Amino acid sequence: MVTETLKAETRKFNFFYGDNHALKNVDLPVAERRVTALIGPSGCGKSTLLRSFNRMHDLYPGNRYEGEIRLYPDDVNLVSPEVDPIEIRMRISMVFQKPNPFPKTIFENVAYGLMVRGEKRRSVLEEKVEEALRGAALWEEVKDRLDDLAFNLSGGQQQRLCIARALASDPEIILFDEPTSALDPIATASIEELIAEIKEKVTILIVTHNMQQAARISDYTAFMYLGELVEFGRTDELFVRPRKKQTEDYITGRFG
Amino acid sequence: MVTETLKAETRKFNFFYGDNHALKNVDLPVAERRVTALIGPSGCGKSTLLRSFNRMHDLYPGNRYEGEIRLYPDDVNLVSPEVDPIEIRMRISMVFQKPNPFPKTIFENVAYGLMVRGEKRRSVLEEKVEEALRGAALWEEVKDRLDDLAFNLSGGQQQRLCIARALASDPEIILFDEPTSALDPIATASIEELIAEIKEKVTILIVTHNMQQAARISDYTAFMYLGELVEFGRTDELFVRPRKKQTEDYITGRFG
Amino acid sequence: MTTTDTGGSGSFSSPYLDRIRTMRHVRNGKERVIEAILFVAAFCAVAVTVAIVAILLYEASTFFEHVSLVEFLTGTEWTPLFERARYGMLPLLVGTVVTSAIAFLVAGPLGFLIAMYLSEFAPPKLAEVLKPFLELLAGVPTIVYGYFALLFVTPLLQKLIPGLPGFNMLSAGLVMGLMIVPYVASIAEDAMRAVPMALREGSYAMGATRFQTAMWVVLPASFSGVMAAFVLGISRAVGETMIVAIAAGQQPNFTFDPREPAATITAYIVQVAMGDLPHGSIGYQSIFAVGLVLVVITLFFNLIGQMLRRRIREVY
Amino acid sequence: MAETQGPRLRTIIARNQRWDLIIGTIGLLATTVGVLVLMLLFVDLVIDGWQRLTPDFFLNFPSRRPEEAGILSAWVGSALVMVVTAFTAVPLGVAAAIYLEEYAPKNWITELIEINVTNLAAVPSIIYGLLALGLFVYILGFGHSILTAGLTLGLMILPIVIVATREALRAIPVAIREAAYALGATRWQVVSDHLVPYASGGIYTGVIIGLSRAIGETAPVITIGALTFIAFLPPIPFTGDPPAGPFDWLFSPFTVLPIQMFNWLSRPQTAFHVNAAATGIVIIVATLLMNGIAIWLRSRIRSKLKW
Amino acid sequence: QQKIVTIDGSSTVYPVTEAVAEEYQKMKKGTVKVTVGISGTGGGFKKFCRGETDISGASRPILKSEMEVCRQAGIEYIELPVAYDAITVVINPKNTWAEEMTVAELKKMWEPSAQGVVDNWKKVSERFPDHPLKLAGPGADSGTFDYFTEAIVGKSKSSRGDFMASEDDNVIVQFVSRDVGALGFFGMAYYMENKDKVKAVKIKKDENSPAIAPSVETVNNGSYQPLSRPVFIYVSAKAAQEKPEVREFVEFYLQHAAKLSREVGYVDLPSQAYELAMENFKAMRTGTAFGGVPDVGLKVEELLQREKHL
Numbered sequence A, B: 001m002v003t004e005t006l007k008a009e010t011r012k013f014n015f016f017y018g019d020n021h022a023l024k025n026v027d028l029p030v031a032e033r034r035v036t037a038l039i040g041p042s043g044c045g046k047s048t049l050l051r052s053f054n055r056m057h058d059l060y061p062g063n064r065y066e067g068e069i070r071l072y073p074d075d076v077n078l079v080s081p082e083v084d085p086i087e088i089r090m091r092i093s094m095v096f097q098k099p100n101p102f103p104k105t106i107f108e109n110v111a112y113g114l115m116v117r118g119e120k121r122r123s124v125l126e127e128k129v130e131e132a133l134r135g136a137a138l139w140e141e142v143k144d145r146l147d148d149l150a151f152n153l154s155g156g157q158q159q160r161l162c163i164a165r166a167l168a169s170d171p172e173i174i175l176f177d178e179p180t181s182a183l184d185p186i187a188t189a190s191i192e193e194l195i196a197e198i199k200e201k202v203t204i205l206i207v208t209h210n211m212q213q214a215a216r217i218s219d220y221t222a223f224m225y226l227g228e229l230v231e232f233g234r235t236d237e238l239f240v241r242p243r244k245k246q247t248e249d250y251i252t253g254r255f256g
Numbered sequence C: 001m002t003t004t005d006t007g008g009s010g011s012f013s014s015p016y017l018d019r020i021r022t023m024r025h026v027r028n029g030k031e032r033v034i035e036a037i038l039f040v041a042a043f044c045a046v047a048v049t050v051a052i053v054a055i056l057l058y059e060a061s062t063f064f065e066h067v068s069l070v071e072f073l074t075g076t077e078w079t080p081l082f083e084r085a086r087y088g089m090l091p092l093l094v095g096t097v098v099t100s101a102i103a104f105l106v107a108g109p110l111g112f113l114i115a116m117y118l119s120e121f122a123p124p125k126l127a128e129v130l131k132p133f134l135e136l137l138a139g140v141p142t143i144v145y146g147y148f149a150l151l152f153v154t155p156l157l158q159k160l161i162p163g164l165p166g167f168n169m170l171s172a173g174l175v176m177g178l179m180i181v182p183y184v185a186s187i188a189e190d191a192m193r194a195v196p197m198a199l200r201e202g203s204y205a206m207g208a209t210r211f212q213t214a215m216w217v218v219l220p221a222s223f224s225g226v227m228a229a230f231v232l233g234i235s236r237a238v239g240e241t242m243i244v245a246i247a248a249g250q251q252p253n254f255t256f257d258p259r260e261p262a263a264t265i266t267a268y269i270v271q272v273a274m275g276d277l278p279h280g281s282i283g284y285q286s287i288f289a290v291g292l293v294l295v296v297i298t299l300f301f302n303l304i305g306q307m308l309r310r311r312i313r314e315v316y
Numbered sequence D: 001m002a003e004t005q006g007p008r009l010r011t012i013i014a015r016n017q018r019w020d021l022i023i024g025t026i027g028l029l030a031t032t033v034g035v036l037v038l039m040l041l042f043v044d045l046v047i048d049g050w051q052r053l054t055p056d057f058f059l060n061f062p063s064r065r066p067e068e069a070g071i072l073s074a075w076v077g078s079a080l081v082m083v084v085t086a087f088t089a090v091p092l093g094v095a096a097a098i099y100l101e102e103y104a105p106k107n108w109i110t111e112l113i114e115i116n117v118t119n120l121a122a123v124p125s126i127i128y129g130l131l132a133l134g135l136f137v138y139i140l141g142f143g144h145s146i147l148t149a150g151l152t153l154g155l156m157i158l159p160i161v162i163v164a165t166r167e168a169l170r171a172i173p174v175a176i177r178e179a180a181y182a183l184g185a186t187r188w189q190v191v192s193d194h195l196v197p198y199a200s201g202g203i204y205t206g207v208i209i210g211l212s213r214a215i216g217e218t219a220p221v222i223t224i225g226a227l228t229f230i231a232f233l234p235p236i237p238f239t240g241d242p243p244a245g246p247f248d249w250l251f252s253p254f255t256v257l258p259i260q261m262f263n264w265l266s267r268p269q270t271a272f273h274v275n276a277a278a279t280g281i282v283i284i285v286a287t288l289l290m291n292g293i294a295i296w297l298r299s300r301i302r303s304k305l306k307w
Numbered sequence E: 001q002q003k004i005v006t007i008d009g010s011s012t013v014y015p016v017t018e019a020v021a022e023e024y025q026k027m028k029k030g031t032v033k034v035t036v037g038i039s040g041t042g043g044g045f046k047k048f049c050r051g052e053t054d055i056s057g058a059s060r061p062i063l064k065s066e067m068e069v070c071r072q073a074g075i076e077y078i079e080l081p082v083a084y085d086a087i088t089v090v091i092n093p094k095n096t097w098a099e100e101m102t103v104a105e106l107k108k109m110w111e112p113s114a115q116g117v118v119d120n121w122k123k124v125s126e127r128f129p130d131h132p133l134k135l136a137g138p139g140a141d142s143g144t145f146d147y148f149t150e151a152i153v154g155k156s157k158s159s160r161g162d163f164m165a166s167e168d169d170n171v172i173v174q175f176v177s178r179d180v181g182a183l184g185f186f187g188m189a190y191y192m193e194n195k196d197k198v199k200a201v202k203i204k205k206d207e208n209s210p211a212i213a214p215s216v217e218t219v220n221n222g223s224y225q226p227l228s229r230p231v232f233i234y235v236s237a238k239a240a241q242e243k244p245e246v247r248e249f250v251e252f253y254l255q256h257a258a259k260l261s262r263e264v265g266y267v268d269l270p271s272q273a274y275e276l277a278m279e280n281f282k283a284m285r286t287g288t289a290f291g292g293v294p295d296v297g298l299k300v301e302e303l304l305q306r307e308k309h310l
């Protein structure tokens, strides 16, 4: 076992949708520049946990965080009400299940994060957009049509565009919520490759319902069930030697 | 090896959603008073095939059946335009993925199939409703609140109510389209038990995306892929010794 | 492998099956009769339109036997009931355009802001409280608005603009604008709500503020719907009658100055209708002729509005 | 170790959020302008007219003496006209909506009907007045009667009823329809046993909103020539002797609230303007009440029938 | 069978008729129903001659064209004067220059050739200041309009069209009260009720006659000329014969017209005029005393005695 730098961790983290206690005392470490996968049956709270990391739940009324999610190196509790959710979202980006490009051009989509930060210099934008598109392995395909509407791309391209969008603003963590479940196998493979590449630079937290995928791309895996974190460990160990009965049942397909 | 009575079978059955050729030359036998399960990856045509059995597709324009689905013992082609779809639906009931009780009382829900048949005698209705609710293992739970709205039941109870509703009109076949996928494990178990019981009386065709479930409850299993019936056989044989590579890949979780 | 055979007993003969079969024709017959009745009801909508168009065209056609279309469309004097009859409807048209434009200048920005506020900024609880109030505003009878424009808004305006006549297009237009604000706001808000949450989340996840999300993501995505709201709002204003009849004065006046009194197409129709309608006279026919113009204008705006609305529905 | 971007971002965010505050405030103000106007309008009317709102005002006929004048014939007239309006618009509108939503095949006829309905909703009310004048008054010879007014307003609110009914029908999940069909129900059984009952809340809402619109409508009623002094009530419906008797109320002269208001507003004496304001209060309260009921009904349906 | 008396017509006569209808229905305890519409004199005659109404209010005598329509439809009528009115020309209270005007000056403002031309007081007369002129008056279906144009321009209905025309006299009050340069006209009752908002113009028949303000006295003594006029009701002879309630209503009308017309702001006729009218009615003397051309400045007693023609 190697020693990892901790990028973030949840501590006795609880989450409530109104009265619905969706996450219970979750303690999850997130290692820097590693891929951490969240697996578990439908409704176990994977997305809920993931979305807590960039305060997405703040957008809807009645939601409540309890406990802490600490972000390093500055060691703030990112769910504390004193912390500005916008700052958190600028530092922690997210890629969603269904590709959701904005109804704008490819260029504007990728530049969006920078424009939000008030960046207006065309040269900076162009440079960053190219860098991000290259990072998302999309540059070659779109470099001649940056002013086309993003809607005209295929599903897989759109998802890579969303990744480029997330990359462009140099986030510290990128959250992926089942990023390939709406894509065909070929597009899926290209996204997986991409994740393997970008983890060189960014910390990644990914939800997936596909255990093969988790096994393929992640360094660490957390298995959740009914809102609790049942087991966490190195992916290679967890899939081969699960310590808990529930984990074993799940990864062998006995339920879920 | 037992001899089975054939309750229905599809012969070179094709189905089209407009131009979308969703089912291709499907030949599926359905044994009387047995459970036949349809499995296969999402979008392979399981629901489409199931819904053809009670002419649900007639409700929407542009759909087309080709080939035959023969219903025994009277040996009619139930998708022929001469055959009254209403008669077919009265003989072949359906239970859906999400419980869909009518926003009426429990009693009215169960009695509806009989009322549609013109049955108005209160005594007959009461008798049949009780019988059906007993058959769906729901009688004890609801007998004192037959006039409550069905919406007040839990998800699992609602699904059993829908089964009772289907049972009440003595159908020859009941079609189940992923009847437990919206339910929790406990409710799922109770529905599975129920299916095991009612197959004493009724022929059952069930779609499920959960292979364990198919293995547990069905006598025969059909594996479909891309609109074709890839493999059909006794459940115990098909899961242990699949003859086709695709089937094996699917049931071992290598894709889907 | 299993061997199968067909036939055998089976629970096939349901006690109701015979009845179902024998009733098939009766049932189908009844179903067909019901469908026919329902179709006739639906066709009534077409019948009403046909009746409207037929009546308007019929009366207007006799009107145009006396009046040349060129004079009607280009003349700047409208005095059909007087000794020196002039049939140039431009004054009415201009009155309609000016009052509608003022109304739009009020309702467009206000409706847009309200829609954006309710859909993107307001806490959901507050939005739920505010919205019914807006809907109530849309429910107030227009004659009450007319009263309000004449006896409240105009005196108020006269304090601000010295020399403002007691009847003027400004006051009528302003009040009419207030009246259609809820209408514009609700269509625009519908359009903004139709923008999937996923797009908003995508934007917020980049660290955008509400304003940035609203302007850069929600607005472009709902653009055609917002345009539809504007167009349909204008169409409403063009067809509004009592407010302009009461507060704008009823004198056909060829002027673009909103401080002047003027008659609109609708005001002219009620004005004539308030006296008697000498059936068959040219005055009677003239209201149908201008009515026809009114229908054409509102129809035009409405078709554009519907088209824009449909477009946003198609995208999401 | 990645350095933290925190402090640099915070200044950017502070700048960005200024706009949130500005637009949020303007938006709130704009929204309250609507509410304020409503209040102003109402307060203005109430100040002018509240003193006339005595029981006598509702029980007296109009009179040349403003302080004795009342709105008995007007509100009774409005009520009777609304009965005809409802009887015109509800069956036609609901049936048309059912056809379009549940029966209509996709062809050019239904397409035509569809386009028609949306456009009818945008036809100015005064045009319905012209239709009524040409068709009901002169061609069909119904005269300036309750029947003419009721039919006119009924046609006018027809699109409102159709649209509301269609929306209510559309809100019913396909699963409910399929459940009923799967039990062997015919189309009409599905419609009458399920869809109409489940949509009824939405239909009521639409009808009430339509009627509240009709009750305050002035222009088309003026157009059919109903600006009249009426100091009596129409025959009590369904009491007269057959053959014409039970329905002679339909052909009775009448007046309605907005017309009475308009009539008083055009009198020279300011005392009558007070009456007009009082009538305005009655109309506005009636329409607001109906709208309120509709809004309440809708929110209740939404919370009760969560599919 | 319900008993209904249907009345329509002049908005000037309306207040009197409304008052009579109200009292009459009170007396009959609701057994007879009376409807009173407001379509203007011309509109009223159109309905009357189609046989739609029993009685028509008129603020001017029936015209030749209307007589013709009635004759063709076989409608005979009895002409009954019921009160005096003085058409009052009003200006804004702040208007200090036009408190007195001659008929010629009014003509200059209102004649058809003024349309689009005379838009400033200065253009009417040199003695007026340079101030925009805004006109308002009753609409083309109004008897007041007909009488005013007859009396001022010299030919009935002959007027410019570019003024603010409204069947609703209150709108005219509003119009004039809010614009210093405005001028309008309507029945005296409206002026009496709005003395605080508008000012009545004293009318000079010609340069040399005295300026006369409208009032009960000047109407009664015949000095408010040419704008004093009698107002009438026309009763369908057929209705009067066939419907007892119509007969009864008209008799009631003539008995109470004096008191009620005073009450609503008009000038009542001399009492023997009502007696003569009652006589004419009882005798069913049909026809009009005017040849279909309005006579300006006629005494009522005179016309009641006149030969009638249909």
Ligand SMILES: Nc1ncnc2c1ncn2[C@@H]1O[C@H](COP(=O)(O)OP(=O)(O)OP(=O)(O)O)[C@@H](O)[C@H]1O
Residues within 6 Å of the ligand: A017, A020, A022, A040, A041, A042, A043, A044, A045, A046, A047, A048, A049, A209
């Ligand atoms: N907005 C919400 N309001 C209330 N409860 C919610 C909400 N969203 C999710 N939940 C509930 O919270 C629990 C966790 O949901 P979550 O979406 O996190 O599950 P998940 O593990 O992501 O499942 P899936 O694999 O289906 O996406 C579930 O029981 C769900 O029903």
Ligand SMILES: Nc1ncnc2c1ncn2[C@@H]1O[C@H](COP(=O)(O)OP(=O)(O)OP(=O)(O)O)[C@@H](O)[C@H]1O
Residues within 6 Å of the ligand: B017, B020, B022, B040, B041, B042, B043, B044, B045, B046, B047, B048, B049, B209
């Ligand atoms: N109404 C429709 N119109 C056109 N195509 C349809 C329609 N419904 C389904 N399809 C297509 O037909 C194919 C079979 O769909 P079907 O719903 O039968 O799949 P399924 O095996 O039931 O999948 P799932 O497990 O997701 O329910 C799919 O490609 C689907 O996209």
Ligand SMILES: [Mg+2]
Residues within 6 Å of the ligand: A046, A047, A048, A207
């Ligand atoms: Mg999820």
Ligand SMILES: [Mg+2]
Residues within 6 Å of the ligand: B046, B047, B048
């Ligand atoms: Mg399916």
Ligand SMILES: O=P([O-])([O-])[O-]
Residues within 6 Å of the ligand: E009, E010, E011, E012, E013, E039, E040, E041, E042, E058, E059, E138, E141, E142, E143, E144, E145
């Ligand atoms: O309504 P008038 O009296 O002016 O005809």
